[in-house]
Amino acid sequence: MPVAQQSGKVLISHPKGASAEILLYGATVISWKSGSIPSPELVERLFVSSKATLDGSKPVRGGIPVVFPCFGAPTHPEHSLLGQHGFARSELWTFHSIVMDNESGVSVKLTLEPKASITEKFKRPFHLSYIVTLAEHQLSTDLHVKNTGLSTSPPLEFQALFHNYIRVPSDDVLVTPLQGITYYDKTETSEELRSLPKVETRASVDVREFTDFVYENAPGTYEVASPVSRIEVRATNLKDVVVWNPRAEAGSKIADMEAGGWERYICVEPGYVRGFVAVEAGQTWIGQQVLTAKL
Numbered sequence: 001m002p003v004a005q006q007s008g009k010v011l012i013s014h015p016k017g018a019s020a021e022i023l024l025y026g027a028t029v030i031s032w033k034s035g036s037i038p039s040p041e042l043v044e045r046l047f048v049s050s051k052a053t054l055d056g057s058k059p060v061r062g063g064i065p066v067v068f069p070c071f072g073a074p075t076h077p078e079h080s081l082l083g084q085h086g087f088a089r090s091e092l093w094t095f096h097s098i099v100m101d102n103e104s105g106v107s108v109k110l111t112l113e114p115k116a117s118i119t120e121k122f123k124r125p126f127h128l129s130y131i132v133t134l135a136e137h138q139l140s141t142d143l144h145v146k147n148t149g150l151s152t153s154p155p156l157e158f159q160a161l162f163h164n165y166i167r168v169p170s171d172d173v174l175v176t177p178l179q180g181i182t183y184y185d186k187t188e189t190s191e192e193l194r195s196l197p198k199v200e201t202r203a204s205v206d207v208r209e210f211t212d213f214v215y216e217n218a219p220g221t222y223e224v225a226s227p228v229s230r231i232e233v234r235a236t237n238l239k240d241v242v243v244w245n246p247r248a249e250a251g252s253k254i255a256d257m258e259a260g261g262w263e264r265y266i267c268v269e270p271g272y273v274r275g276f277v278a279v280e281a282g283q284t285w286i287g288q289q290v291l292t293a294k295l
């Protein structure tokens with residue numbers, strides 16, 4: 001079967017061999033095994049910490065958690081009761097349907113609607129659909145955010161981001177093209193310095209040191225290249241991108257990070273995180289990430 005449900009997970013397989021696993025908890029993609037354009041060998045493309053909790057007691061340290069409706073600590077008054085990165089990554093989603101099942105792609109839809117655990121912290125009506133599509137060398141994630149409020153209600157304002165953990169040797173990975181893009185450095189020690197715009201001068205960005213940079217109005221297509229893999233990250237309606245690797249400096253303080261885990265991944269997270277998306281009542285916004293294994 002191309003799609004199976006098993007103990008809180010949706011398993012997808014493509015006729016050419018690729019596979020993906022999605023936890024209903026957080027709609028978190030926790031595995032994507034794929035060959036690449038030049039090589040049919042199936043390789044795990046995502047990093048999940050061996051200390052990650054997969055039982056729904058906390059967001060998964062790895063894979064692709066969905067960040068919604070706030071990125072980082074909340075800054076919007078309507079998000080003030082939410083935790084870091086919002087609720088989407090720590091709620092149980094519903095398996096809705098198989099959207100497509102053929103050689104060009106196998107695709108499933110998960111949904112999330114307001115329920116008590118959400119409405120006690122977030123009052124606005126919404127409907128989320130998350131469509132995960134597996135193709136021969138590609139994994140796409142599409143988040144549909146509908147403002148289900150009455151026509152008289154104000155726009156739904158939110159941030160959204162796909163927090164991918166791409167499995168690479170982080171000593172030897174380069175991200176392009178970010179040169180000339182304005183960014184905000186979250187590793188700085190004061191709020192004043194963190195909100196100071198800087199301009200990326202490097203032709204290719206590495207993460208050999210603790211990096212937590214929010215690039216604003218970035219190009220939307222990025223290459224994440226290492227000697228063992230080349231992943232293209234393509235974004236639609238997600239104008240920003242966050243490059244994060246905590247290295248030992250910050251990674252050793254993360255309880256569910258395995259020892260040395262920071263050496264095994266990079267996050268190149270497409271999102272809308274500077275400012276807010278505003279969706280009018282009755283309207284739907286769609287943000288998409290497409291990961292392609294080019295090597």
Ligand SMILES: O=P(O)(O)OC[C@H]1O[C@H](O)[C@H](O)[C@@H](O)[C@@H]1O
Pocket residue numbers: 059072084085186212242243244267269
């Ligand atoms: O520890 P988490 O809440 O999962 O967040 C992990 C990381 O997410 C993003 O990349 C942020 O830019 C980082 O500041 C944060 O440390």
